[in-house]
Amino acid sequence: MNEVIQINTDVVQDPTLPTTNHINCPQCNAAEAVFFQSYSTKKDAKMNLFYVCKVCRYKWTCVE
Numbered sequence: 638m639n640e641v642i643q644i645n646t647d648v649v650q651d652p653t654l655p656t657t658n659h660i661n662c663p664q665c666n667a668a669e670a671v672f673f674q675s676y677s678t679k680k681d682a683k684m685n686l687f688y689v690c691k692v693c694r695y696k697w698t699c700v701e
């Protein structure tokens with residue numbers, strides 16, 4: 638089961654979320670992505686960062 642699948646890509650239109658231009662989209666290579674932390678309730682969950690590309694809405698994750 639992949640948590641990233643559950644992200645609604647409409648988050649790219651949310652102006653309250655932080656964006657980064659320090660990372661490139663793995664799919665289209667755009668340097669603009671919305672990112673946010675995992676809100677998993679699992680006690681042993683690692684801190685995940687989720688990214689959504691603002692150009693093609695590709696979703697990916699990065700474990701801190």
Ligand SMILES: [Zn+2]
Pocket residue numbers: 662663664665666667690691692693694695
């Ligand atoms: Zn992209």
